[in-house]
Amino acid sequence: MSLVDGPDWIRLVQDAAPLLPQPYLLPLLRQAGWALVLAALVMALVQRFNGRWLRSKGRPLALACAVWASIPGPWGLSYWLGLAFQTPSLMAIGLALSYLWRSVVRPRWLQTAQDLDPASFRQRSLARQDRYALAGIAMGWLLLLDVFAYLPWSLYAWGFHPLANGLVLLVALWPWIASGRVSALMQAPSKVLLPVLALFWVSRWPTGNLWDAVLDPWLFVGLHGYLLLRYRKRQGT
Amino acid sequence: MRFPSRLLRAAVALAIAALLCLADASRHAPLVPARAAQVSPAQAAGAVPSSAQAALAGGHWERTGQGHIPMPQGVPAAHASALLALPATHPSALLVFWFAGDRESAPNVQIAMSALDRASGSWSPARMVVDRWEMGAQLGFGIRRIGNPVAWLDGQGQVHLFVVATGLGGWAAGRVVHLRQTTPRPEMPWAWEAVAVLPLSWLWNTSYLVRTAPLPLADGGLVLPAYFELARKYPVALRLDAQGALRAMAPMSTQGQMLQPALLARDQREWLALMRDSGPAGRIRVARTRDGGVQWSDAEDLPLDNPNASVATLTAGGQHLLVYNPQKSGRNHLRMASSADGSLWSNTVELENGPPGREYSYPAMALVDGQLWVSYTDQRQSIAWQRFGWVAQAGAATGKGGP
Numbered sequence: 001m002s003l004v005d006g007p008d009w010i011r012l013v014q015d016a017a018p019l020l021p022q023p024y025l026l027p028l029l030r031q032a033g034w035a036l037v038l039a040a041l042v043m044a045l046v047q048r049f050n051g052r053w054l055r056s057k058g059r060p061l062a063l064a065c066a067v068w069a070s071i072p073g074p075w076g077l078s079y080w081l082g083l084a085f086q087t088p089s090l091m092a093i094g095l096a097l098s099y100l101w102r103s104v105v106r107p108r109w110l111q112t113a114q115d116l117d118p119a120s121f122r123q124r125s126l127a128r129q130d131r132y133a134l135a136g137i138a139m140g141w142l143l144l145l146d147v148f149a150y151l152p153w154s155l156y157a158w159g160f161h162p163l164a165n166g167l168v169l170l171v172a173l174w175p176w177i178a179s180g181r182v183s184a185l186m187q188a189p190s191k192v193l194l195p196v197l198a199l200f201w202v203s204r205w206p207t208g209n210l211w212d213a214v215l216d217p218w219l220f221v222g223l224h225g226y227l228l229l230r231y232r233k234r235q236g237t
Numbered sequence: 238m239r240f241p242s243r244l245l246r247a248a249v250a251l252a253i254a255a256l257l258c259l260a261d262a263s264r265h266a267p268l269v270p271a272r273a274a275q276v277s278p279a280q281a282a283g284a285v286p287s288s289a290q291a292a293l294a295g296g297h298w299e300r301t302g303q304g305h306i307p308m309p310q311g312v313p314a315a316h317a318s319a320l321l322a323l324p325a326t327h328p329s330a331l332l333v334f335w336f337a338g339d340r341e342s343a344p345n346v347q348i349a350m351s352a353l354d355r356a357s358g359s360w361s362p363a364r365m366v367v368d369r370w371e372m373g374a375q376l377g378f379g380i381r382r383i384g385n386p387v388a389w390l391d392g393q394g395q396v397h398l399f400v401v402a403t404g405l406g407g408w409a410a411g412r413v414v415h416l417r418q419t420t421p422r423p424e425m426p427w428a429w430e431a432v433a434v435l436p437l438s439w440l441w442n443t444s445y446l447v448r449t450a451p452l453p454l455a456d457g458g459l460v461l462p463a464y465f466e467l468a469r470k471y472p473v474a475l476r477l478d479a480q481g482a483l484r485a486m487a488p489m490s491t492q493g494q495m496l497q498p499a500l501l502a503r504d505q506r507e508w509l510a511l512m513r514d515s516g517p518a519g520r521i522r523v524a525r526t527r528d529g530g531v532q533w534s535d536a537e538d539l540p541l542d543n544p545n546a547s548v549a550t551l552t553a554g555g556q557h558l559l560v561y562n563p564q565k566s567g568r569n570h571l572r573m574a575s576s577a578d579g580s581l582w583s584n585t586v587e588l589e590n591g592p593p594g595r596e597y598s599y600p601a602m603a604l605v606d607g608q609l610w611v612s613y614t615d616q617r618q619s620i621a622w623q624r625f626g627w628v629a630q631a632g633a634a635t636g637k638g639g640p
Contacts, residue, residue, distance in 0.1 A: 020433070078378070079378055081378075084441065086434075147439055149469055157485070162262040162265060163258055212442075
């Protein structure tokens, strides 16, 4: 997105001004977003401990964090997290919601093949997640280079453009393109990415820039951790 | 419906993505080419010469007054003033905004404001108009410190402020908050609503700051010069529409040590950005666009020394004006120069020349009722001002269209 029109082919992608979100609901999104992300993080951390007492306190702890983050103003956690890190991406919120759904709610009538966990399915699913994690990491590094002006063009500015929507939609549809099974879209990460895209398309949350909606810096850091854990697990086996 | 071939599925997915792009594109407002607004109100009124040659050959700026803007009671520090000329129908001719508090980056720093009464020519007592607590409450997240303000008047006569507000860290964690003047109330004639934080960076939207005056555009919008300053320093041009909403952004240079760009329009499409240099060069650096901001490229440095200090520019009629600190180190000397093309600067006026260790810095300029106003930081304790009138040389005609 540069200031005005350029050569014809550039004009095709540069002649639209960005759509920005309405500011009225942003504080609510910030509170709800941090509440969900913190609750999911607490649940995930507690699940890693072996102590029965701590594990039994996972839900109340997660709930307490969510309530604390939801309090508006300086007494609320989201007020201070917003100071440092603004708003979590819709993708981070979606992943947190998905995790909480599986680990807290887990309705029996919605059990999927992944919950039943046949080994072959799990392997396929994890391999796909790894590829998406790698793509997220690559994108994050490019965005980081762009932040410090090491790229010859502004990659961040392209996140305001309609073409970015189409590009990420193709990425979300890739499991279906590759496998031919529509059910592949109902598995991670497409099952989160597609609703995130739809919500972004409607609301433009959180900033109007698609990159802010699908990948925030903490998620980028988390993807490194995820791949590292996967690598160590693979080495272990 | 089943699509047995991978190629077919890819084609269908592409078609869906293309439809989404088209549907999305139809919601975006078209972006027309940016053109700088050419005629200032003073020039339209014939108060200053309209051509550079006439200006440079036929007169000079003569100081007609100077002083200090009143500080808020009991506030010891002030810095980074911004001037805003108001229309002739307004009872105030000029507004000045700056940040004031115990010291730069102190927790109690707020944005102060004073207005120049058009009838009496006196400055109103300063009042604090923006604080970080109210701004944070409106935005829904905390703000650690506030700093440089930049002011802009939209076509409806509403004043907008773009204020640096930091997150976790110092100025390198700055963000740009857009505030808009709300309907004045008797008990609060200058109240503001926080509109948004300008979304400029993927990295938690940090490290973008503003300092220098915007360039008005013919479509009623503006180009707001900003800069990134975490580790690498580089300038960006932000195009905002007539309501102040972000429309585009373009990096001006990627060299990594230039900041606080001050814009000059040589014509509607060719603009210069004059910048301070945080490197060892000790010069005023230049970037240029010839197409209204599509492409910026580094241009030759100005042959003017500068100690890594902010500069101010203004196009007054046909001539360009520059206020800067004219030495490689120290900010104790402040000078104004004029130019026909933005490259060769002459006709200097000494604004301040104090002993080493004194500081006169962060200038701002505005043209009001045919008079040129310059404000700047004096010793980080107050904001000083100087006023200049255009004096045509004997024998040179004055009035609209030429001196």
